[in-house]
Amino acid sequence: MKESSVLTNQELYDKIYDGIYPKKENIMILVCAIVIASIGLNMNSQPVVIGAMLISPIMAPVQGLGMGLATFDARLTAKALKLLLLEAGFAIVAAAIYFLLSPITYASSEIVSRTQPTIWDAIIAIFGGVAGMIGARQKEPNNIVPGVAIATTLMPPLCVMGYGLYERDASFFFGAGYLFLVNVSFIMITAFIVVQVLQVAKRKVVNKEEEKKRKYLMVGLALLIMIPSIYSAGSLVRRQVAQQNAQSFVSQEFSQFYVLNQEIDNDNQELVVDTIGTELSEEQVSQLQTKMANYNLDDYQLVVKQVADSDSLSLQDIDRYLEEKAQETRGMSGTRALSSTVTTEPLQRQMEAIKKALFSEFPNRITSITLRNSETRSGDEAGIVDVTPSARISEEDREAILEKAAELTKGASDITINLTD
Template identity: 30%
Template structure:
């Protein structure tokens, strides 16, 4: 098996005296194991409840609060540290904690969804909509955020950035969305939210591994008397393959978004002109699951939808299904008294 040496990165090298601090921050088994696990599960449960409630209420502020409380970043980076140190036992342990924690948050979301009388899905909830269609830009964001998080953990002088990292990376909210959408029967959206979590998790492990290797954590750990085993190339290849596996569906998602934008760009002037000719006002135009949704508002008589279909066909959109929603009459104020 090929052995990899830690790369040199001037100015980033971790001193041996910082190894115990890093181990204490990332390994739940380091120090008081029972206390660490109790803290982890209490915080994770509360974060799951806050995240699910924030999603149901469609409250960005509440969801951000859950991101700050959530402790999932610790065992994920602990997995990266175990990978760097080639500690198989710690690797399996912390990876198991991450998976068990993720399952717990999904269950919390599902149970909370049982108490909600309406469906919590993307069409009616912006918090859900923003987490069920991950794209390549989400992977790029996760990679950058993971680098910042790893850097902040190996450098104690910049650890104040960790709350910002918790907000930038989305871990618990997507898991809550998985449970809520699954309870609503929207399994496709559940899969999208799960993909977002997997993307963020893979990016954090990959970037955490890179930053720790660059900081020569292996050398520092050896100097501090910590057992460090040979790091094989297969371990790093596995991390790279995981990134590729999540990047493929993200790339497809990005391509779908591009196609939707092209459809909207071509359909907007057509729909705008049609609404004006009918004496109506175009109020919304969007693409959902390949179908163009046109919403217009006005007064009777009902507008001629057949004319819109003909205009769309003439604009090269003959293969795009369209749905027209006509809001008749608009709104009226009814003052008290």
């Protein structure tokens, strides 16, 4: 008879019970994992964070809590809770010491992202808890439990709590603490449900009323913990929708300008756009403000910050932005400023290079540059670069722009530069 590949209920109980003994080796592994994860968060490196979660032993006491509550085993529940608190305490202190010694202590995006748990974190923890118990039942070694440790991110919130402790920032500490609570609670609750489904023998005689009370208690706990995450998820969705609308608005309505930076401030209900070129008039800004309603941004105030002085922005900053913009537009199959069909990639690159060179050379003397394509009589594709200079520039400046344009189009007979008024 073929031997079963899964553990019996008693073997599963023994496996989880044996895994929650506090061991010096596990504490040392945990501290190492926390330091590795802290470095990953500090340096914005997801692979390093994932590696830390793989070696973390913190899943065992969480599963032990679910098993203890489901089997009415007060001893197992108490031991699992003590081990979880002990490991969490060591992890937070180790992370705080790391950030105390680290020369880089700014709040990276990886750190900030662990301070706002949402309903999706709860859903991940639910399915992760189910997968974790299924993996724990397997006799053969498998990667299910380590995978659950990665998916449910139990380690990073503890690192961020350590960061919040070091910075004495309650928002980081309690935000990450809530994420850790969400993950632990829902893994524990799903472990509780799986153990109930498997009908693992209870460690004491209980009547149906007592068993029903415990189930209600678990459901109430789940709802209590989930409510703030639902609100957080709603806020996150609103922010992301506003961000997407803002990106669409800027790419469409600012297509003739180079936008150095755009930022949407949800707290102050502002869309801040930094551009290169001559300062936009109040009438232009007012027209743009009116158009924001077409992008569901009625409640936001448009703030345009103009970089009109070349001394206030280095050419390296301009070059870096323009290179990123050129890569983005090529990835989207052409610039939106082009009329009708998209130009071929070599021609597009030449036109983008000309646009970059002109803006870099005359950042405060050119209002806008528009790229468009045309077709010659022979059917070949040609490019047209329309340059709109500032209304206040001198004749010498206009001549300088024309000379630079001639220099840039030398040898490129399929590109024409027009100086418009």
